[in-house]
Amino acid sequence: MSKSQADQLRAENEALKRKIAELEQRDKAPARGPGRHFRLMADNSPDLLWAKDINLRYTFVNKALCDVILGIFEPEEVIGRTDAELADLCNKAHPDIPNYNTFGSICEDSDQQIIKNKKPMRFDETGYAAGKYVALDVYKAPIIDEDGELVGVVGSARVVTAERRAEEALRESRRLLEEERNLFLDGPVVVFKWKNAADWPVEYVSRNVEKVLGYPVTDFTSGKILYKQLLHPDDLLRVTREIEYYIQENTASYQHQPYRLRTASGEYIWVTDNTTVVRDDKGTIRHFTGYIIDITGQKHAEEALNRSETLFRAIIEQSGEGIGLANSEGDYILVNPKFCEMSGYTEEELLKMNVRDLIVPGTELVLFPRALRGQAGSREFPLLRKDGSTLYVEVAGYPIILGGDRLVLGIVRDIEERIQAEKERLQLEAQIQQAQKLESLGVLAGGIAHDFNNLLTGILGNAGLAALEISQTSPAVASIKNIETTAVRAAELCRQLLAYSGKGRFVLQAVNVNELVEEMTHLLNASISKKVIIKYNFAKNLAAIEVDTG
Template identity: 30%
Template sequence: MDEPRLDEPQVAALYRLVRLMCDNAPDLIWAKDLENRYTFCNRAMCQILLNAVDTEEPIGKTDMFFANREREAHPDNPHWHTFGEICRDSDSVVVASRTPRRFEEHGRVRGEMLYLDVFKAPLFDERGELIGTIGCGRIVTQERQLAEQQRLTMQELHESSLRTSALLAALPDLVFTVSREGVFLDAHGSSGDFALPPEAFLNRPLEVVLPPESAAEARHYLTLAFTTGKVQSFEYRLHVAGVERFWEARIAPCTEATALIIVRDITAQRQAEEELRRSEERLRTLVEHAVIGIYRTTPDGRVLMANPAAVRMAGYASFEEFARTDLSDAGRHGFYDRRRFLEAIERDGEVVGFENTWVRPDGTQVYVRENARAVRDSNGRTVYYEGTIEDLTHRKQLEEQLRQAQKIEAVGRVAGEIAHDFNNVMQAVLSLAPLLRARRENPDRHEATVVELEEQIGRGAALTNQLLLFSRREFARLERIDLNQAVRAASRMLRRLLRDNVALDLDLGSDPLPVLIDRSQLDQVLLNLVINASDAMPAGGSITIRTGSGDSQEVWVEVDDRGCGIPDEILDRVFEPFFTTKAPRQGTGLGLAVAHTIVQERGGRFEVKSQVGSGSTFRAVLPRSDGPIATREPTAFFSPSVLGHGERVLVVEDEPGARAGLHDLLEILGFRVTACASAEEALALAPQPTFTLLLTDLLLPGIHGGELAERLRAQWPDLKVIVMSGYSQDDRVHRAVRESRIRFLQKPFSIADLSREISLVLSGEGGRRRGTFGCAPG
């Protein structure tokens, strides 16, 4: 049946009705022709999507018209309106398919994202011809945002669940979920880590699973966790497979009804702690009973730690007493040279083989070798020093005995030659003595005889000093000397010791070679090397002493011979004490050992080259010491450098002739002199008037000269002291000389020597420091 046809008024009324319905609908409604031009738009479409003036403006226009208009109005934002292309593209899909389609479209409208749920359908005329499209769209932006948030939330929950599962799987701990009543609800962890299989504890209370004591403790902390809302922890023990194991439990409340219990097996930790305790105990015992000293001190001189060996070496009865010592002030008190230690360790960060001399509180000396390092913080600031100290006193004593033994060997060689020269001197003196009487009437010839007699006496004194050089015991008297001059001076003595078929040649450097060394010790090194070279040439030959400098820091002296040479297999042993290849009674094997020790103590080393059948070269390399070089003035027997002004001098000498001579000489120099034959006689003198200077022999009968000086200084605190002796082995006197508390005169001496020593004492250059001869000054 045909549909009824409407007249125009009816159509108009129907259009108004449809328009009214569409304009009041919240959804977007539209119609387009095949060119995508709008033929109908409701109010919502115009206001929300097109931004049209009214419902008539869109008629005959496309989506791109409105999109371009919006973009032109906002050229700085290319994403201000992007829905035009989206609508056009979905329209073409519907036209091409000629079927209704549903789309989810989204784009930016006036700068904001808009989501639409769109339904589009083809529009046909009454003949069935496609004439356009119709569509409606509902805004679903809020729903879409809520759905996206829900999706992200679910994704986060899923990822969080995965992370939690991975964390629980990776943890070395066991994780249990328990109820407020203490029932095990869940468990995570490797099945091999559980003390019991899960079926033995899940859905069971604490009291059934754990031993009574552990269950009570767990119940207490579970209740405390729910009460306070804070994590509680405790430790307990369980026997698993007959082995006691230690566990740590942490209880954290999750909800009002459940809590997590995280359990960790700490058996290995407890075993490690016990092993560490035993190790620390072993280390403490090792440190406490070590024969070497171990210490820790701060840069400002506080003693933080010292083991008993270090305390004993320092000369204290306890660590507490040692800890009260301010090491920063130790140098002033004579304990040890801390300044040199600090310079070395701050420069290099450590000291290795650092040798030093300590003076204990009781005045005794101990020689130590120190190895230490500076411990610094992250900013490079030194926090403390820690190190070890080794007592070398006994070794030093052995070395000194070794040197003395070798000196005795050397004395045997030197004494014969010196005795020959000394007899010549005595013959000259005996010849000159009668001439003095015969020439009294001729002043010029009498004066010439006196001068010649003085020269002969000087020769005799030099010969005896040369003999004492190898036999006396003394501390090293370091002075800066020129190696060339020292070798040249020693060569005169060395030539007398060589056989007639051995020649000694010198090949000395052209420039001064300053070195800091004891002159007598250097002579001993040269003597030992030359004697060793001579013994290597039984058929005779030549020995050459050369000097030179390797670089700006070192100088050297070498002795070269053309003797039998040294086989390679024993070359490394030549400096060992008592090692010798000589026949019995031809050598003790001490010469090279002593030379090596002397050079090493001065910071030097030996370099040896040898070839069997061609000879050997022994080179001693020493540190260069730039500065003023000490010189030896020629002896002037009457050239006084000081004249007295009536100062009172006390002379104590048991030899009558020497006492009378000193009395007269000092009066000639202008002093008022009191001479005593013994210490007892000197101590019996009245305390007033006081004396300015004491000149005493060392080896007096009865009271020792050093003790006399101490006792007289107690009576006259400002008393200056000069000790004289022909031969001294008294360590206290040597120490006092080294510390400048007294002056020492080696007999025989000239009036010039005596005058010079008095001048130094009275001018304050000698005897400045106070103290006794038996201990370091305070």
């Protein structure tokens, strides 16, 4: 630094010290005259007032500034300090409150702009003072002495916290309103204003009409396109009559039944129309306002649902098997004609009944043991019909959740024929087993008969030889004849056993039943008690019959 520059700096410092001394002497002097009035006015002003020297140290502050910004200082305690120093003191005095005072750097930044630009300026300053959010509308200006030198900054501020918050809330409200407006105008709802004239010319239509119908706004507002021209021919008469009816009934607003509008591509879309009738004080209709909504997707979904329901109903009603839908308690909520036929009840009757009503009393049956656990299952049991008879059925149960309700779909199949066929099969198997047993017995009997026949041959032969060797007057002759007769009968029995077993054959011959019975006497006499007397009463001239004498 040169000597001249140093001398100049010392001179400026001396001049500043003299001005500060003069201000301090003035402050110490008794307040009277205009100065006293200014101080009184400043301290009672709701606005913040101050003055600073070139070093941005306060030379004057009013009470409002101390109350609003500093909170813990009186005006005389502020003089000679900077904003940064005061903010630091405030924050140290309240360490438990973060950001107790943030105006230190904010105020000095705007002061520097005044010093740099040397002209009055206005600022919006926001921060925390005394621990509270504060918004200030600040006006600052440079202090120029009589020599034209900048010696400080003077300023005033008004607390506008409530106004700024209201402005911010208003801006946010407008922003949201604009977003909603854009969302509305870009959405599927098209706003119209129709003239009260023939063919319903359009005075106003929202911009999204081009997105929905394909026509630019000007085509409607210029009259190039009349709204009535867009209606589907099949809907035009109905919509016209609806409008005439609502006008005649003096209705303020109404909703049309859905109708179709032609788009720019030539296709038709379904819309729903909500209209308000605007009248003047005399009740004369000025115009109509309203909006339309494209419900084509909804309409197609409804049509698809109706087709699905029709198909479902046809499948249910035409099914060759019984179908019943019941809730978790077993109450029927849907039955098909086949199930009605199987049970003997009408649909109305079944819809008032429970599954248990169709179960034979005494049958131990747990209702929906698997379906209520979310699993499919099936079982067989006799169904109790309306007339008291039973029908054996197989029921396949499937779990269904509809609108939060747990339901069970039952497919009922008539298995009466299958059960009967099963019984017949078991009977046939029993008969086959019996035949096999008989066949085995026949084989066994044939073997025994063959061996026994061989023994009888020996008996007959020896009996014949014995008859030849003894005298015909011997008492033994009768016994030998009985032996021969019995052996012959036994041989004939063996022959029948062989015929039964398939190893012999039956021989039919005419015999007299009386003689046949009388021959049995000898056998009976040998096997019954001697005390028993056998008497015969044979019919005379009894006709012969053909039998196998074996």
